[in-house]
Amino acid sequence: MILTFLIFCLTLCILQECGNDKLPHKPLKRKRILLLVIVECPSQCTRRCSQTQYHKPCMFFCQKCCKKCLCVPPGFYGNKAACPCYNNWKTQQGGPKCP
Numbered sequence: 001m002i003l004t005f006l007i008f009c010l011t012l013c014i015l016q017e018c019g020n021d022k023l024p025h026k027p028l029k030r031k032r033i034l035l036l037v038i039v040e041c042p043s044q045c046t047r048r049c050s051q052t053q054y055h056k057p058c059m060f061f062c063q064k065c066c067k068k069c070l071c072v073p074p075g076f077y078g079n080k081a082a083c084p085c086y087n088n089w090k091t092q093q094g095g096p097k098c099p
Contacts, residue, residue, distance in 0.1 A: 041066035049099065051076045058099045065089060065098035 041063050049058035066072050069085035080087035080098070089097040 038067055038070070041072070044072040048072050048076060052099070061097065062099050069098075 045059050045062035045066055048062050049055055052058045065086050069083055071083035071086050073079040073082045086098045091097050
């Protein structure tokens with residue numbers, strides 16, 4: 001019970017910090033928002049990166065993005081529109097930061 005409450009509070013704190021970044025935000029048109037707890041990131045990224053031949057870099061960037069956005073898109077590739085923060089985080093060159 002206490003652990004659930006602490007995870008809930010941690011999630012709220014992280015969401016407030018994510019809201020202060022300089023990413024363009026648009027209203028969500030999807031009914032379902034895929035929010036995760038940070039401890040779920042490794043398992044979700046293992047799923048996301050399971051079919052790539054570049055497993056190590058995929059896992060590194062996926063976990064970095066998951067910890068910031070608390071979201072990993074469904075499937076092995078694409079579907080990034082399900083996670084706007086994950087989708088909109090770009091490299092300095094303008095390419096996608098998250099796999």
